[in-house]
Amino acid sequence: MWLRASLVVLIISSFSSFADEVHVAGAYSTDQLRGVRAGYRITNLPIEMPTWLGSPDVHLEVALNHWQNSDNTADNITAFTISPVFSWQIAGTQRPLYVEAGIGGSYFDKTQIANRRLSTQFQFEDRVSLSWQYSQSSEARVALGYTHYSNADIKRPNDGLDFLWMSWVLPF
Structure with missing residues (x-):
């Protein structure tokens, strides 16, 4: 599993001209599933959100996830x-803290893992996280979500x- 994630990160980082950030995450589910996620995020999208939404930054994130049954x-x-x-951004200027949320789409290679039956290979991905830039000298962040x-x-x-996850984000 970690070998696959490392390979995905290597492939994604070789296309860094297309991505602004690369991330690697570890995930866990109370259904005894564990996994990894590797992906990239394009941050320079020319989209302005209305002020009534709090003017969030909008990013596009693409990732590959792999989970396995712990049992x-x-x-x-x-x-x-x-x-x-x-x-x-909800706090800090030199080491900012962010709240992030998104709803996107996913394509699964199967429709069942452990006792979880998904019925369709297409799934919506709903997410929320806290992301923190932990150092003034680097724009790298850790996120919990x-x-x-x-x-x-x-x-x-x-x-x-359902997954809880922790990721490390490295901007280019």
Whole structure:
């Protein structure tokens, strides 16, 4: 699993001219699923949000996720995701803290892992996180978040997946 994530990061970093940030995350679910996420974020989108939304920055994030059943490592699932992410700076100037949220789409290679039945390979990805720039001398950040995958009852059963995750973000 870590070998796959390392390979994805290596591939993504070789295309760094397309990305403004690269991230690597570890994830865990109370359904005994664990996994990794590697991806990149384009931050320089020419989109201005209305002031009534608090004028968040808008980013586009693309990632590859891979999870496995902790009780049966042969039971795994992979998803490609793409999502707009809205980011609000809520504190700090030299070491800022951000709240981030987004709803995007995911394509899963299978529709079941462990006891979770997803029914469709397309899933929505809903996410919220806190991201903190931990050093004044670097724009790198750590983030803690929650992500929910569901097909919004397009087809049943719609068990969905929920993950808590921690990531390291490295801007270029």
